Amino acid sequence: MSPTLVDIARETKTSVSTVSRVLSGGAMANRISKATRDRVKEAATRLGYRPNLLARSLRTRKTHTIGLIVSDIANPFYGYIGSLIERSLSKSGYSLMLCNSAEDANREADYLRLVTQRGIDGLILVPLLKHKKNLQTMVPSGLPLVLLDRPITGVDASVATDQEQAATVLCDTLAKAGVRKVAVIAGPEYVSTHRRRAEIFAQRFELVAPVHHGPAHKETGRAAFREMLPRLSEAQAICCTNNFLAQGVIDSVAQIDLKSKPPIVAVFDEIPMMDLLPIPIVCSIQDVTQLAETTVAQLLTLLEDPAAKLEPVMIPAKPLSNRAFQVISFAPQPVAEAATA
Amino acid sequence: MSPTLVDIARETKTSVSTVSRVLSGGAMANRISKATRDRVKEAATRLGYRPNLLARSLRTRKTHTIGLIVSDIANPFYGYIGSLIERSLSKSGYSLMLCNSAEDANREADYLRLVTQRGIDGLILVPLLKHKKNLQTMVPSGLPLVLLDRPITGVDASVATDQEQAATVLCDTLAKAGVRKVAVIAGPEYVSTHRRRAEIFAQRFELVAPVHHGPAHKETGRAAFREMLPRLSEAQAICCTNNFLAQGVIDSVAQIDLKSKPPIVAVFDEIPMMDLLPIPIVCSIQDVTQLAETTVAQLLTLLEDPAAKLEPVMIPAKPLSNRAFQVISFAPQPVAEAATA
DNA sequence: TTGTACGCGTTATCAA
DNA sequence: TTGATAACGCGTACAA
Numbered sequence: 016m017s018p019t020l021v022d023i024a025r026e027t028k029t030s031v032s033t034v035s036r037v038l039s040g041g042a043m044a045n046r047i048s049k050a051t052r053d054r055v056k057e058a059a060t061r062l063g064y065r066p067n068l069l070a071r072s073l074r075t076r077k078t079h080t081i082g083l084i085v086s087d088i089a090n091p092f093y094g095y096i097g098s099l100i101e102r103s104l105s106k107s108g109y110s111l112m113l114c115n116s117a118e119d120a121n122r123e124a125d126y127l128r129l130v131t132q133r134g135i136d137g138l139i140l141v142p143l144l145k146h147k148k149n150l151q152t153m154v155p156s157g158l159p160l161v162l163l164d165r166p167i168t169g170v171d172a173s174v175a176t177d178q179e180q181a182a183t184v185l186c187d188t189l190a191k192a193g194v195r196k197v198a199v200i201a202g203p204e205y206v207s208t209h210r211r212r213a214e215i216f217a218q219r220f221e222l223v224a225p226v227h228h229g230p231a232h233k234e235t236g237r238a239a240f241r242e243m244l245p246r247l248s249e250a251q252a253i254c255c256t257n258n259f260l261a262q263g264v265i266d267s268v269a270q271i272d273l274k275s276k277p278p279i280v281a282v283f284d285e286i287p288m289m290d291l292l293p294i295p296i297v298c299s300i301q302d303v304t305q306l307a308e309t310t311v312a313q314l315l316t317l318l319e320d321p322a323a324k325l326e327p328v329m330i331p332a333k334p335l336s337n338r339a340f341q342v343i344s345f346a347p348q349p350v351a352e353a354a355t356a
Numbered sequence: 357m358s359p360t361l362v363d364i365a366r367e368t369k370t371s372v373s374t375v376s377r378v379l380s381g382g383a384m385a386n387r388i389s390k391a392t393r394d395r396v397k398e399a400a401t402r403l404g405y406r407p408n409l410l411a412r413s414l415r416t417r418k419t420h421t422i423g424l425i426v427s428d429i430a431n432p433f434y435g436y437i438g439s440l441i442e443r444s445l446s447k448s449g450y451s452l453m454l455c456n457s458a459e460d461a462n463r464e465a466d467y468l469r470l471v472t473q474r475g476i477d478g479l480i481l482v483p484l485l486k487h488k489k490n491l492q493t494m495v496p497s498g499l500p501l502v503l504l505d506r507p508i509t510g511v512d513a514s515v516a517t518d519q520e521q522a523a524t525v526l527c528d529t530l531a532k533a534g535v536r537k538v539a540v541i542a543g544p545e546y547v548s549t550h551r552r553r554a555e556i557f558a559q560r561f562e563l564v565a566p567v568h569h570g571p572a573h574k575e576t577g578r579a580a581f582r583e584m585l586p587r588l589s590e591a592q593a594i595c596c597t598n599n600f601l602a603q604g605v606i607d608s609v610a611q612i613d614l615k616s617k618p619p620i621v622a623v624f625d626e627i628p629m630m631d632l633l634p635i636p637i638v639c640s641i642q643d644v645t646q647l648a649e650t651t652v653a654q655l656l657t658l659l660e661d662p663a664a665k666l667e668p669v670m671i672p673a674k675p676l677s678n679r680a681f682q683v684i685s686f687a688p689q690p691v692a693e694a695a696t697a
Numbered sequence: 698t699t700g701t702a703c704g705c706g707t708t709a710t711c712a713a
Numbered sequence: 714t715t716g717a718t719a720a721c722g723c724g725t726a727c728a729a
Contacts, residue, residue: 088442
């Protein structure tokens with residue numbers, strides 16, 4: 016077993032408290048004579064002492080660790096934002112423990128319990144659950160908590176992209192290009208972001224088929240494409256509520272005849288290397304850096320003062336289109352609309 | 357504060373041990389009369405009791421938690437493999453704590469310390485450090501440990517793609533297409549996978565410029581492309597040691613004249629939607645599912661018997677090319693070579 | 698069937 | 714400048 020304070024105390028003919036004071040390093044260490052201090056330090060390194068953080072945290076009620084529960088770590092969006100949050104937190108002396116709820120309510124509950132019971136100083140959550148009540152039963156009041164990407168009404172500390180604005184700039188861009196009829200492929204209806212995005216599409220354009228809902232994976236995009244294929248010729252655009260769905264669609268487009276002009280693909284988040292794709296694409300780009308930094312900022316203020324009053328933050332998105340889109344964007348039926356270029 | 361066993365004992369006129377026995381649930385619970393059992397349970401839910409896992413783990417020396425430290429969670433490869441490992445472990449009753457060393461030796465050390473001192477039952481590591489010695493000083497002997505993606509000589513429990521084979525099938529495919537001269541863009545030289553891949557490229561083909569090393573990000577790919585541009589016309593292929601670098605290269609290709617025939621891009625890992633890209637691409641695809649499952653299997657056997665003797669596992673990769681590549685693959689100078697299709 | 702008492706490894710309080 | 718000693722919250726051998 017790993018040596019403990021007792022071992023070092025015995026080895027060095029002192030007491031555990033002395034050893035603790037020396038090894039904890041703080042201001043207390045200076046109150047110990049240099050002689051014993053050196054003796055203790057020497058013994059510690061010689062025996063390979065490693066403090067038991069479980070015991071320390073049990074005593075101090077601090078862990079210097081933040082929990083982050085995301086809904087799908089396989090999605091590069093969350094991977095990227097996770098890496099930014101980690102870097103930002105480490106500057107403030109916090110470590111990050113990342114958990115993946117995999118868009119599964121049971122797993123979310125499990126990790127919520129695990130992470131809170133295991134001791135963390137703060138929590139960042141991309142929630143699956145939708146109501147403040149359920150949240151309150153899962154996480155102890157008093158624990159600094161910031162919601163990320165999916166706000167919940169009534170919870171003050173939250174950071175997310177402005178869904179209405181993000182969808183609006185996307186629709187504006189499409190409308191300017193003359194789009195009137197679209198097909199919509201969306202993620203799970205019970206996820207607020209997906210649902211809301213789909214609603215806005217449906218509100219702004221005429222649908223050639225009912226909205227297709229499914230897990231936010233490539234496979235759903237492909238399946239939806241196959242299913243909607245007969246009606247797709249009427250649509251000027253295919254609207255996807257996230258990048259995975261869109262990649263499935265784009266994959267499928269590759270399988271069919273590219274000579275007939277392909278529909279525009281409208282999508283949230285980035286499509287890698289889209290400038291080279293022979294399909295017109297327009298994205299609503301979230302400001303990931305801003306999301307990460309604001310989230311950490313909110314959490315840090317909460318960490319300082321758990322009673323701090325915060326307000327939900329909305330961060331605007333920017334539309335971005337590829338070359339193929341810019342070529343066709345002088346299409347018929349321009350619509351007068353204020354675009355937030 | 358959250359209620360403890362003492363609170364419930366007081367509330368229910370029993371002792372902590374009784375409460376503990378009931379709430380721990382195991383075989384002990386049946387040795388308690390149904391009457392008090394119900395009374396205790398009722399009080400527990402009424403007071404909203406949540407066991408303190410720090411204290412429990414301190415006592416039992418078990419956490420049912422596995423640590424996973426990856427080198428770059430922003431890379432979809434690690435995000436995906438992380439999600440697979442998480443799912444697989446949760447079937448065996450373990451939770452996963454994911455940490456991001458961000459390809460930074462200090463952070464790796466920090467998390468290694470944190471995660472081991474904080475108590476985990478096992479560890480999966482994508483190591484940055486290269487020598488068994490350094491590893492041994494960081495992680496306590498006796499802790500079940502499996503290396504992922506980057507083997508270290510002398511460490512038995514490790515799972516990785518067979519780098520030699522993966523690079524070989526890639527080179528074979530290129531050679532068959534008549535490639536003789538290439539440019540190589542590689543990740544950090546101190547990372548074994550990147551270094552080894554670059555070496556094999558250099559060994560099989562003639563280089564039009566020295567190998568370009570840099571952080572494994574898109575930006576490096578772009579910079580390398582710019583820098584090598586003058587010499588690129590002589591190269592029939594650009595070889596990248598990971599997908600991020602390749603995406604940077606592909607982005608850059610989009611900026612130049614596409615009418616002159618573009619070079620082949622050879623790369624490890626997947627390039628999304630590559631069938632639609634107007635550039636010939638050939639990838640060496642790692643079997644991520646297999647990697648994840650084997651890693652978990654190794655860890656589970658180690659968890660059962662920490663003294664179990666394991667052997668490093670190598671998993672073969674498969675070459676995959678896109679449409680644009682298949683069109684040009686009847687190029688001159690075919691080379692007789694056994695391809696592992 | 699239930700309660701008492703101790704230990705897990707650490708920090709904090711109080712004397713000396 | 715140091716050392717006993719009591720928590721932190723939990724599980725469990727031992728006793729009743």
